[in-house]
Amino acid sequence: MVESLDLRSRLAQAxxxxxxxHSERTAATAVKLAKTHSADEEKALTAGLVHDAARDLTDEELLKRAKEYRIEISAIEEEKPYLVHAAVGARMAAEDYEIVDESILSAVKNHTFGQTNMSKLDKIVFLADMIEPKRDFNGIETIRELAEENLDKAFAVAFQMQLVRLINQGKVVHPKAISVWNSVAKEVGKK
Ligand SMILES: [Fe+2]
Ligand SMILES: [Fe+2]
Incomplete structure (x- = not known):
């Protein structure tokens, strides 16, 4: 794995x-959450730094990379290529930034729609991306507090808020996010 200093300077260029x-703040927030919840701080740092590796690619570049990496592209993604930036970013983390740790690549891949059975690191990076210090939206303080106390609950509430926000803004919701929500709702319903 590349050292975080090297990774930082390469990302700063790219x-x-x-x-x-934003990536630096996400990484710092992820490290803090990892410390609180006894997760691997080094992995949280790396995943936070690299999570948006594909964020600044143009739509054309995103789709080109997705095809190169044989990432399946749905009609929604074809229309809004931004939606594949997490999946493409995970492949870039592996191929361009030589990150081999599967748990880090998973956290990068799942930072936008999540997945069913999120790992601790997946949840930490998802939440860190959403609550890093410069983020501001209605309800963020609730998630920040929950993230300190209970990662699972914080993720469930954050995911719910994100979906509701997208819908309220009249935006498209990726079908994967809906299926992840259904599994989150089932989990939350049990408690
Ligand atoms: Fe992102
Ligand atoms: Fe991000």
């Missing part, structure tokens, strides 16, 4: 200043 600074 990303816009806005995305790079």
């Amino acid at each position: 990303l816009s200043a806005i995305s790079f600074e």
Whole structure:
């Protein structure tokens, strides 16, 4: 695995200043959450730094990469290539940034729609991306507090808020996010 200093400088070159600074804040937040919840801080740092590796690619580049990597593209993604930035980013993390750890690649891949059976690191990176210090939306304080206390609950509430927000804004919801939500709702319903 590349050292985080090297990874940082390469990402600083590849990303816009806005995305790079967001990635740094996401990484710092992920490390904090990893510390609180006894997860691997090194992996949280790396995953946080690299999670948006594909964030600044143009739509054409995203689709081209997705095809190269044989990532399945649905009609929704074809229309909004931004939706594949997590899946493409995970492959870029492996191929361009030489990250081999599957748990880190999984956290990158799942930082937008999640997946069923999220690992602790998946949840940490998902939440860190959503609550890093410069983020601001209605209800964020609730998620920030929950993230300190209970990762599973924080993820469930964060995921729910994200879906509701997308719907309220009239935006497209990826079918994968709906199926992840159904499994989250089932889990939450049990408790
Ligand atoms: Fe992202
Ligand atoms: Fe992000």
